Amino acid sequence: MTEAEITSSPHDERTAELLRLWLRLLGTTTAIERELAQRMRQRFGCSLARFDLMAQLAKSRDGLTMGELSRRLMVTNGNVTGLVRRLVEEGLVVRESDPDDRRLQRVRLTADGLALFGRMAVVHGRWVTELLGDLGPEERRALSALLARVKAAAMQGTDDRGTA
Amino acid sequence: MTEAEITSSPHDERTAELLRLWLRLLGTTTAIERELAQRMRQRFGCSLARFDLMAQLAKSRDGLTMGELSRRLMVTNGNVTGLVRRLVEEGLVVRESDPDDRRLQRVRLTADGLALFGRMAVVHGRWVTELLGDLGPEERRALSALLARVKAAAMQGTDDRGTA
DNA sequence: GGAGATTGCTTTACATCTAAACTACCTGCG
DNA sequence: CGCAGGTAGTTTAGATGTAAAGCAATCTCC
Numbered sequence: 001m002t003e004a005e006i007t008s009s010p011h012d013e014r015t016a017e018l019l020r021l022w023l024r025l026l027g028t029t030t031a032i033e034r035e036l037a038q039r040m041r042q043r044f045g046c047s048l049a050r051f052d053l054m055a056q057l058a059k060s061r062d063g064l065t066m067g068e069l070s071r072r073l074m075v076t077n078g079n080v081t082g083l084v085r086r087l088v089e090e091g092l093v094v095r096e097s098d099p100d101d102r103r104l105q106r107v108r109l110t111a112d113g114l115a116l117f118g119r120m121a122v123v124h125g126r127w128v129t130e131l132l133g134d135l136g137p138e139e140r141r142a143l144s145a146l147l148a149r150v151k152a153a154a155m156q157g158t159d160d161r162g163t164a
Numbered sequence: 165m166t167e168a169e170i171t172s173s174p175h176d177e178r179t180a181e182l183l184r185l186w187l188r189l190l191g192t193t194t195a196i197e198r199e200l201a202q203r204m205r206q207r208f209g210c211s212l213a214r215f216d217l218m219a220q221l222a223k224s225r226d227g228l229t230m231g232e233l234s235r236r237l238m239v240t241n242g243n244v245t246g247l248v249r250r251l252v253e254e255g256l257v258v259r260e261s262d263p264d265d266r267r268l269q270r271v272r273l274t275a276d277g278l279a280l281f282g283r284m285a286v287v288h289g290r291w292v293t294e295l296l297g298d299l300g301p302e303e304r305r306a307l308s309a310l311l312a313r314v315k316a317a318a319m320q321g322t323d324d325r326g327t328a
Numbered sequence: 329g330g331a332g333a334t335t336g337c338t339t340t341a342c343a344t345c346t347a348a349a350c351t352a353c354c355t356g357c358g
Numbered sequence: 359c360g361c362a363g364g365t366a367g368t369t370t371a372g373a374t375g376t377a378a379a380g381c382a383a384t385c386t387c388c
Binding site: 047049075076078079082083086101102103104 | 343344345346347348352353354
Binding site for chain 2: 017019020026027029031035126128129133140144147149151154155
Protein backbone atom coordinates (compact mmCIF):
# COMPACT_ATOMS: atom_id res chain seq x y z
CA MET A 1 0.00 0.00 0.00
CA THR A 2 1.35 3.40 -0.86
CA GLU A 3 0.60 6.59 1.01
CA ALA A 4 0.52 10.21 0.06
CA GLU A 5 -1.70 11.77 -2.48
CA ILE A 6 -3.17 15.03 -3.43
CA THR A 7 -4.00 18.17 -1.65
CA SER A 8 -4.15 20.18 -4.83
CA SER A 9 -7.38 21.10 -6.57
CA PRO A 10 -9.46 20.95 -3.37
CA HIS A 11 -12.39 22.14 -5.39
CA ASP A 12 -14.55 22.37 -2.34
CA GLU A 13 -13.75 22.08 1.30
CA ARG A 14 -15.68 18.90 1.85
CA THR A 15 -13.72 17.03 -0.79
CA ALA A 16 -10.47 18.21 0.75
CA GLU A 17 -11.56 17.09 4.18
CA LEU A 18 -12.62 13.66 2.95
CA LEU A 19 -9.33 13.33 1.11
CA ARG A 20 -7.44 14.05 4.32
CA LEU A 21 -9.58 11.52 6.13
CA TRP A 22 -8.85 8.90 3.49
CA LEU A 23 -5.12 9.59 3.64
CA ARG A 24 -5.20 9.26 7.40
CA LEU A 25 -7.06 5.96 7.20
CA LEU A 26 -4.64 4.67 4.61
CA GLY A 27 -1.57 5.90 6.44
CA THR A 28 -2.61 4.47 9.77
CA THR A 29 -3.41 1.06 8.34
CA THR A 30 -0.27 0.96 6.22
CA ALA A 31 1.95 1.90 9.14
CA ILE A 32 0.59 -0.90 11.30
CA GLU A 33 0.68 -3.42 8.49
CA ARG A 34 4.28 -2.63 7.66
CA GLU A 35 5.26 -2.92 11.28
CA LEU A 36 3.57 -6.31 11.57
CA ALA A 37 5.08 -7.49 8.29
CA GLN A 38 8.54 -6.44 9.39
CA ARG A 39 8.30 -8.17 12.74
CA MET A 40 6.83 -11.31 11.22
CA ARG A 41 9.61 -11.41 8.70
CA GLN A 42 12.40 -10.85 11.20
CA ARG A 43 11.06 -13.18 13.85
CA PHE A 44 9.69 -16.01 11.71
CA GLY A 45 10.94 -15.40 8.18
CA CYS A 46 7.29 -15.41 7.13
CA SER A 47 5.34 -12.85 5.09
CA LEU A 48 1.84 -11.69 6.02
CA ALA A 49 0.57 -13.32 2.83
CA ARG A 50 1.83 -16.71 4.01
CA PHE A 51 0.57 -16.10 7.53
CA ASP A 52 -2.89 -15.15 6.29
CA LEU A 53 -3.08 -18.20 4.09
CA MET A 54 -2.02 -20.50 6.93
CA ALA A 55 -4.55 -18.81 9.19
CA GLN A 56 -7.35 -19.74 6.81
CA LEU A 57 -6.15 -23.33 6.70
CA ALA A 58 -5.86 -23.44 10.49
CA LYS A 59 -9.54 -22.55 10.73
CA SER A 60 -10.53 -25.38 8.39
CA ARG A 61 -8.78 -28.48 9.54
CA ASP A 62 -10.13 -30.58 6.68
CA GLY A 63 -8.56 -28.30 4.10
CA LEU A 64 -9.68 -25.74 1.57
CA THR A 65 -9.69 -25.65 -2.20
CA MET A 66 -7.60 -23.15 -4.10
CA GLY A 67 -10.70 -21.21 -5.07
CA GLU A 68 -11.97 -21.09 -1.53
CA LEU A 69 -8.59 -19.77 -0.41
CA SER A 70 -8.56 -17.09 -3.07
CA ARG A 71 -12.06 -15.95 -2.09
CA ARG A 72 -11.25 -15.79 1.61
CA LEU A 73 -7.95 -14.03 1.09
CA MET A 74 -9.52 -11.77 -1.54
CA VAL A 75 -6.71 -12.30 -4.01
CA THR A 76 -6.64 -13.78 -7.50
CA ASN A 77 -6.44 -17.49 -8.21
CA GLY A 78 -3.05 -17.14 -9.79
CA ASN A 79 -1.70 -15.52 -6.66
CA VAL A 80 -2.86 -18.47 -4.54
CA THR A 81 -1.25 -20.92 -6.95
CA GLY A 82 2.14 -19.36 -6.33
CA LEU A 83 1.74 -18.93 -2.59
CA VAL A 84 0.68 -22.55 -2.12
CA ARG A 85 3.49 -23.81 -4.34
CA ARG A 86 6.09 -22.08 -2.18
CA LEU A 87 4.47 -23.27 1.05
CA VAL A 88 4.46 -26.83 -0.28
CA GLU A 89 8.16 -26.51 -1.10
CA GLU A 90 8.75 -25.44 2.48
CA GLY A 91 6.78 -28.38 3.82
CA LEU A 92 4.19 -26.23 5.57
CA VAL A 93 1.15 -27.31 3.55
CA VAL A 94 0.18 -30.22 1.33
CA ARG A 95 -2.12 -30.29 -1.67
CA GLU A 96 -3.93 -33.21 -3.21
CA SER A 97 -6.56 -33.36 -5.88
CA ASP A 98 -10.07 -34.27 -4.86
CA PRO A 99 -10.95 -37.76 -6.12
CA ASP A 100 -14.60 -36.81 -6.68
CA ASP A 101 -13.82 -33.74 -8.79
CA ARG A 102 -10.42 -33.71 -10.28
CA ARG A 103 -10.54 -29.99 -10.90
CA LEU A 104 -10.36 -29.36 -7.17
CA GLN A 105 -7.08 -29.04 -5.31
CA ARG A 106 -7.51 -29.53 -1.60
CA VAL A 107 -4.90 -27.80 0.55
CA ARG A 108 -4.12 -28.59 4.20
CA LEU A 109 -1.56 -27.59 6.79
CA THR A 110 1.10 -30.15 7.63
CA ALA A 111 1.99 -30.83 11.26
CA ASP A 112 4.97 -28.52 10.80
CA GLY A 113 2.75 -25.87 9.28
CA LEU A 114 0.25 -26.07 12.09
CA ALA A 115 2.99 -25.89 14.71
CA LEU A 116 4.59 -22.86 13.07
CA PHE A 117 1.25 -21.15 12.65
CA GLY A 118 0.44 -21.70 16.31
CA ARG A 119 3.64 -20.04 17.41
CA MET A 120 3.16 -17.17 14.99
CA ALA A 121 -0.46 -16.59 15.94
CA VAL A 122 0.36 -16.14 19.61
CA VAL A 123 3.05 -13.58 18.93
CA HIS A 124 1.01 -11.86 16.24
CA GLY A 125 -1.83 -11.44 18.72
CA ARG A 126 0.55 -9.89 21.21
CA TRP A 127 1.85 -7.46 18.60
CA VAL A 128 -1.63 -6.36 17.62
CA THR A 129 -2.45 -5.88 21.28
CA GLU A 130 0.68 -3.83 21.69
CA LEU A 131 0.01 -1.67 18.63
CA LEU A 132 -3.69 -1.05 19.26
CA GLY A 133 -3.83 -1.58 22.99
CA ASP A 134 -3.69 2.06 23.96
CA LEU A 135 -7.29 2.49 22.92
CA GLY A 136 -9.79 2.29 25.71
CA PRO A 137 -12.89 0.06 25.49
CA GLU A 138 -15.01 3.03 24.52
CA GLU A 139 -12.68 4.08 21.74
CA ARG A 140 -12.42 0.54 20.43
CA ARG A 141 -16.18 0.27 20.19
CA ALA A 142 -16.51 3.66 18.51
CA LEU A 143 -13.76 2.96 15.98
CA SER A 144 -15.17 -0.44 15.15
CA ALA A 145 -18.62 1.01 14.54
CA LEU A 146 -17.29 3.83 12.38
CA LEU A 147 -15.23 1.46 10.28
CA ALA A 148 -18.26 -0.72 9.74
CA ARG A 149 -20.16 2.35 8.56
CA VAL A 150 -17.37 3.33 6.20
CA LYS A 151 -17.06 -0.11 4.69
CA ALA A 152 -20.79 -0.51 4.24
CA ALA A 153 -21.05 2.91 2.63
CA ALA A 154 -18.06 2.31 0.37
CA MET A 155 -19.47 -1.01 -0.73
CA GLN A 156 -22.64 0.54 -2.05
CA GLY A 157 -22.30 1.22 -5.74
CA THR A 158 -19.59 -1.45 -5.90
CA ASP A 159 -20.27 -4.95 -7.19
CA ASP A 160 -17.33 -6.27 -5.25
CA ARG A 161 -19.16 -8.42 -2.80
CA GLY A 162 -16.20 -8.36 -0.40
CA THR A 163 -16.25 -10.64 2.63
CA ALA A 164 -18.24 -7.77 4.17
CA MET B 165 -2.62 -5.61 1.29
CA THR B 166 -4.07 -8.96 2.21
CA GLU B 167 -6.95 -9.53 4.54
CA ALA B 168 -7.99 -12.35 6.80
CA GLU B 169 -6.10 -13.68 9.72
CA ILE B 170 -6.62 -15.55 12.89
CA THR B 171 -9.39 -16.07 15.28
CA SER B 172 -7.78 -19.08 16.86
CA SER B 173 -5.91 -18.99 20.15
CA PRO B 174 -7.79 -15.95 21.48
CA HIS B 175 -5.92 -16.40 24.72
CA ASP B 176 -7.88 -13.65 26.34
CA GLU B 177 -10.94 -11.76 25.25
CA ARG B 178 -9.18 -8.44 24.90
CA THR B 179 -6.67 -9.82 22.42
CA ALA B 180 -9.48 -11.34 20.38
CA GLU B 181 -11.36 -8.05 20.32
CA LEU B 182 -8.30 -6.09 19.26
CA LEU B 183 -7.62 -8.65 16.56
CA ARG B 184 -11.12 -8.18 15.20
CA LEU B 185 -10.68 -4.44 15.30
CA TRP B 186 -7.42 -4.72 13.38
CA LEU B 187 -8.99 -6.97 10.77
CA ARG B 188 -11.82 -4.53 10.34
CA LEU B 189 -9.44 -1.62 9.95
CA LEU B 190 -7.39 -3.57 7.43
CA GLY B 191 -10.40 -4.84 5.52
CA THR B 192 -12.05 -1.46 5.26
CA THR B 193 -8.92 0.26 4.02
CA THR B 194 -8.09 -2.52 1.60
CA ALA B 195 -11.57 -2.53 0.12
CA ILE B 196 -11.48 1.18 -0.57
CA GLU B 197 -7.95 1.08 -1.91
CA ARG B 198 -8.74 -1.75 -4.29
CA GLU B 199 -11.80 0.06 -5.55
CA LEU B 200 -9.79 3.22 -6.18
CA ALA B 201 -6.99 1.26 -7.85
CA GLN B 202 -9.43 -0.54 -10.11
CA ARG B 203 -11.17 2.65 -11.17
CA MET B 204 -7.90 4.48 -11.70
CA ARG B 205 -6.63 1.64 -13.82
CA GLN B 206 -9.77 1.34 -15.94
CA ARG B 207 -10.30 5.04 -16.42
CA PHE B 208 -6.73 6.27 -16.80
CA GLY B 209 -4.57 3.17 -17.18
CA CYS B 210 -2.63 4.42 -14.16
CA SER B 211 -1.73 2.62 -10.93
CA LEU B 212 -2.06 4.22 -7.51
CA ALA B 213 1.73 4.05 -7.19
CA ARG B 214 2.16 6.21 -10.27
CA PHE B 215 -0.63 8.53 -9.16
CA ASP B 216 0.90 8.97 -5.71
CA LEU B 217 4.30 9.71 -7.18
CA MET B 218 2.88 12.25 -9.60
CA ALA B 219 0.93 13.82 -6.74
CA GLN B 220 4.14 14.44 -4.85
CA LEU B 221 5.73 16.02 -7.89
CA ALA B 222 2.64 18.16 -8.49
CA LYS B 223 3.06 19.63 -5.03
CA SER B 224 6.70 20.54 -5.70
CA ARG B 225 6.85 22.28 -9.01
CA ASP B 226 10.63 22.59 -8.92
CA GLY B 227 11.07 18.84 -8.65
CA LEU B 228 12.13 16.32 -6.05
CA THR B 229 15.12 14.07 -5.68
CA MET B 230 14.76 10.30 -5.77
CA GLY B 231 15.46 10.10 -2.06
CA GLU B 232 12.90 12.75 -1.24
CA LEU B 233 10.35 10.85 -3.29
CA SER B 234 11.10 7.58 -1.55
CA ARG B 235 10.76 9.23 1.87
CA ARG B 236 7.46 10.88 1.01
CA LEU B 237 6.01 7.78 -0.58
CA MET B 238 7.43 5.63 2.20
CA VAL B 239 8.88 3.08 -0.16
CA THR B 240 12.44 1.94 -0.81
CA ASN B 241 14.84 3.77 -3.10
CA GLY B 242 14.93 0.85 -5.50
CA ASN B 243 11.20 0.99 -5.90
CA VAL B 244 11.33 4.67 -6.84
CA THR B 245 14.06 3.99 -9.38
CA GLY B 246 11.76 1.63 -11.26
CA LEU B 247 8.65 3.77 -10.98
CA VAL B 248 10.46 6.84 -12.26
CA ARG B 249 12.06 4.91 -15.10
CA ARG B 250 8.66 3.77 -16.35
CA LEU B 251 7.14 7.23 -16.00
CA VAL B 252 10.05 8.69 -17.95
CA GLU B 253 9.47 6.12 -20.70
CA GLU B 254 5.85 7.25 -20.85
CA GLY B 255 6.87 10.89 -21.06
CA LEU B 256 5.10 11.90 -17.85
CA VAL B 257 8.19 12.94 -15.87
CA VAL B 258 11.76 13.95 -16.62
CA ARG B 259 14.88 13.42 -14.55
CA GLU B 260 18.17 15.28 -14.67
CA SER B 261 21.15 15.15 -12.39
CA ASP B 262 21.81 18.11 -10.15
CA PRO B 263 24.87 20.02 -11.33
CA ASP B 264 25.83 20.98 -7.76
CA ASP B 265 25.74 17.44 -6.41
CA ARG B 266 26.01 14.83 -9.05
CA ARG B 267 24.64 12.15 -6.79
CA LEU B 268 21.22 13.81 -6.88
CA GLN B 269 18.62 13.01 -9.50
CA ARG B 270 16.00 15.73 -9.74
CA VAL B 271 12.62 14.57 -11.03
CA ARG B 272 9.86 16.81 -12.41
CA LEU B 273 6.50 16.38 -14.11
CA THR B 274 6.36 17.14 -17.82
CA ALA B 275 3.54 19.24 -19.20
CA ASP B 276 1.82 16.00 -20.23
CA GLY B 277 2.34 14.57 -16.77
CA LEU B 278 0.91 17.62 -15.10
CA ALA B 279 -2.10 17.65 -17.40
CA LEU B 280 -2.80 13.98 -16.80
CA PHE B 281 -2.37 14.36 -13.07
CA GLY B 282 -4.79 17.27 -13.02
CA ARG B 283 -7.48 15.23 -14.71
CA MET B 284 -6.87 12.25 -12.46
CA ALA B 285 -6.85 14.30 -9.27
CA VAL B 286 -10.29 15.74 -9.95
CA VAL B 287 -11.84 12.35 -10.57
CA HIS B 288 -9.95 10.75 -7.71
CA GLY B 289 -11.34 13.39 -5.37
CA ARG B 290 -14.85 12.65 -6.57
CA TRP B 291 -14.36 8.94 -6.01
CA VAL B 292 -13.12 9.44 -2.48
CA THR B 293 -16.07 11.71 -1.82
CA GLU B 294 -18.38 9.05 -3.18
CA LEU B 295 -16.81 6.26 -1.14
CA LEU B 296 -16.56 8.13 2.18
CA GLY B 297 -19.25 10.71 1.70
CA ASP B 298 -21.94 8.93 3.63
CA LEU B 299 -20.27 9.90 6.87
CA GLY B 300 -21.69 12.95 8.55
CA PRO B 301 -19.46 15.79 9.76
CA GLU B 302 -19.58 14.46 13.28
CA GLU B 303 -18.55 10.97 12.24
CA ARG B 304 -15.75 12.29 10.06
CA ARG B 305 -14.32 14.24 12.94
CA ALA B 306 -14.61 11.30 15.33
CA LEU B 307 -13.03 8.85 12.89
CA SER B 308 -10.19 11.22 12.10
CA ALA B 309 -9.43 11.72 15.78
CA LEU B 310 -9.53 7.99 16.54
CA LEU B 311 -7.21 7.20 13.65
CA ALA B 312 -4.76 9.82 14.86
CA ARG B 313 -4.84 8.17 18.28
CA VAL B 314 -4.26 4.74 16.78
CA LYS B 315 -1.36 5.86 14.65
CA ALA B 316 0.30 7.75 17.45
CA ALA B 317 -0.09 4.79 19.80
CA ALA B 318 1.18 2.32 17.23
CA MET B 319 4.18 4.48 16.49
CA GLN B 320 5.38 4.37 20.06
CA GLY B 321 7.91 1.61 20.48
CA THR B 322 8.62 1.78 16.77
CA ASP B 323 11.63 3.55 15.34
CA ASP B 324 9.88 3.99 12.04
CA ARG B 325 9.48 7.72 12.13
CA GLY B 326 6.70 7.56 9.53
CA THR B 327 5.42 10.79 8.01
CA ALA B 328 3.37 10.94 11.22
C1' DG C 329 45.50 16.67 0.37
C1' DG C 330 43.64 12.40 1.22
C1' DA C 331 41.79 8.13 3.81
C1' DG C 332 37.59 6.66 5.44
C1' DA C 333 32.83 7.29 6.36
C1' DT C 334 28.47 8.78 4.58
C1' DT C 335 25.03 9.74 1.21
C1' DG C 336 22.26 9.03 -3.05
C1' DC C 337 21.02 6.06 -6.19
C1' DT C 338 21.01 1.71 -8.91
C1' DT C 339 21.15 -3.15 -9.39
C1' DT C 340 19.97 -7.80 -8.25
C1' DA C 341 17.26 -11.42 -6.59
C1' DC C 342 13.11 -12.48 -5.17
C1' DA C 343 8.07 -12.32 -3.24
C1' DT C 344 3.59 -10.83 -4.10
C1' DC C 345 0.02 -9.26 -6.78
C1' DT C 346 -3.03 -8.48 -11.03
C1' DA C 347 -5.28 -9.38 -15.51
C1' DA C 348 -5.87 -12.18 -19.22
C1' DA C 349 -5.25 -16.25 -21.77
C1' DC C 350 -5.19 -21.06 -21.45
C1' DT C 351 -6.13 -26.09 -19.92
C1' DA C 352 -8.71 -29.62 -17.86
C1' DC C 353 -12.74 -31.19 -15.99
C1' DC C 354 -17.60 -31.49 -15.05
C1' DT C 355 -22.64 -30.89 -16.09
C1' DG C 356 -26.76 -30.54 -18.59
C1' DC C 357 -29.33 -30.95 -22.56
C1' DG C 358 -30.51 -32.44 -27.14
C1' DC D 359 -23.74 -40.37 -26.53
C1' DG D 360 -21.61 -35.90 -27.36
C1' DC D 361 -20.88 -31.29 -27.28
C1' DA D 362 -21.73 -26.45 -25.32
C1' DG D 363 -20.94 -23.92 -21.54
C1' DG D 364 -19.50 -23.21 -16.96
C1' DT D 365 -16.05 -24.02 -13.19
C1' DA D 366 -11.32 -24.75 -11.11
C1' DG D 367 -6.65 -23.96 -11.58
C1' DT D 368 -2.47 -22.79 -13.92
C1' DT D 369 0.34 -20.03 -16.76
C1' DT D 370 2.18 -15.79 -18.58
C1' DA D 371 3.57 -11.11 -18.72
C1' DG D 372 4.32 -7.41 -16.21
C1' DA D 373 3.90 -3.99 -12.21
C1' DT D 374 5.04 -3.10 -7.55
C1' DG D 375 7.43 -3.93 -3.49
C1' DT D 376 11.45 -5.43 -0.35
C1' DA D 377 16.28 -6.27 1.23
C1' DA D 378 20.87 -6.34 0.41
C1' DA D 379 24.89 -5.52 -2.23
C1' DG D 380 27.30 -2.34 -5.06
C1' DC D 381 28.95 2.14 -7.04
C1' DA D 382 29.98 6.82 -7.34
C1' DA D 383 30.09 11.35 -5.46
C1' DT D 384 30.57 14.04 -1.43
C1' DC D 385 31.89 15.09 3.18
C1' DT D 386 34.82 14.88 7.47
C1' DC D 387 38.59 15.28 9.79
C1' DC D 388 43.36 14.89 10.40
